[in-house]
Amino acid sequence: MRTGTVERLWRYPVKSMLGEELNAAGVSExxxxxxxxxxxxxxxxxxxxxxxxxxxWAGMLGFTAALAEGGVAISGPDGRAVEEGELSEQLGRKVRLITERPSGATLERAVPEEVLARGIDAEVAVTVNEIGRAAPDGTFFDFAPLHLLTTSTLARTGAEAERYRPNLVIRTEDTGYVENAWVGRELCIGPDVRLRIVIPTPRCAVPTLRHGPLPRSTAALRVLAEENRLVPLEGMPALPCAGVYAQVLASGRVAVGDVVSLS
Known part of the structure; x- marks a missing residue:
């Protein structure tokens, strides 16, 4: 059943930095x-x-990463190239780039409702989460390797797609949070790529932050907190969600304009 078409496509070579918009890309597991x-x-x-x-780490969203010959090219908020050794100074903490996810790797996640209420600079409760529960070994995905978002959801939130950091934005003609109904189903993109939609994507404070030239926007999370609270996995509380995570069942190539169908 035809569901829509691929409208936009992004990859993010460095976790939590801004990424690069593409016309086409290969997809694997x-x-x-x-x-x-x-x-x-x-x-x-x-x-x-x-x-x-x-x-x-809100400052991470001022940096942009793009694949380059021999590695990755990083530019700072002023658009100038940034070397790895400069990142610690610019971020205010000692950091280093890594290419493989350590076993049991964790990150800190601020409670989003507290960030909404008190602001990004306030001391708020954080949880420590292990990443990559449904992702291939060694990768840096929070959960699964693809994140999909529809134009229907974006129309509902009124927020720019960049705030939610999707890999694919899918143009759909329905209204509301249509991808909620895709969970547990398979999705075909173009002639080859086949995905399994695994869970709705729980949202953190990131959509509310400044993203490059985009200013802060509490509405990007507040609308979801009011309208689209879901339980992503058994044992979790109901959380504001937008988009869905997917696993790759069949590899191939995706491009802007590809037809997207529920199988």
Missing amino acids: RGLDGDRALALLDAESGRLVSAKNPRL
């Missing part, structure tokens, strides 16, 4: 080629650096 290929490790805590704890 590890997600889009080059996506979340690297991350920063905080020397003090031993945890992965993530803007999910905005008091420490």
Whole structure:
């Protein structure tokens, strides 16, 4: 059953940095080629650096990462190239780039409702979460290797797609949070790629933060907290959600304009 078309496509070579928009990309069980290929490790805590704890790491969303010959190219908020050795000074904490996820790797996630109520600079409760529960070994995905979001959900929240950091934005003609109904089903994209939709994507404080030129926006999370609270996994509380996570069942290539169908 035809569901929509691929409207936009992103990869994020360094976890929690801004990424690069693409016209097409290869897809394997590890997600889009080059996506979340690297991350920063905080020397003090031993945890992965993530803007999910905005008091420490909101500045990550001022940096942009793109794949380049021989590795990754990082640019700072002023658009100038940044070398790995400069990142610690610019972020205010000692960090290093890593290319493989350590066993049991964790990150800190601020309680999003507290960030909404008290602001990103306040001391708020954080949880420590192990990442990659449904992701291939060694990758830096929070849960699964692909994140999908529909234009229907974006129309409902009124927020820019960049705030939710999707891999694929899918244009749909229905209204509301249509991808909620995709969980547990298979999705075909173009002639080859086949996905299994595993859970709705719980949202943290990240959508509310400044993303490059986009200013802060509490509405990007507040609307979801009011309208679309779901239980992503058994044992979890109901959380504000937007989009869905997916695992790759069949590899191939995806491109803007590809037809998306529920099988």
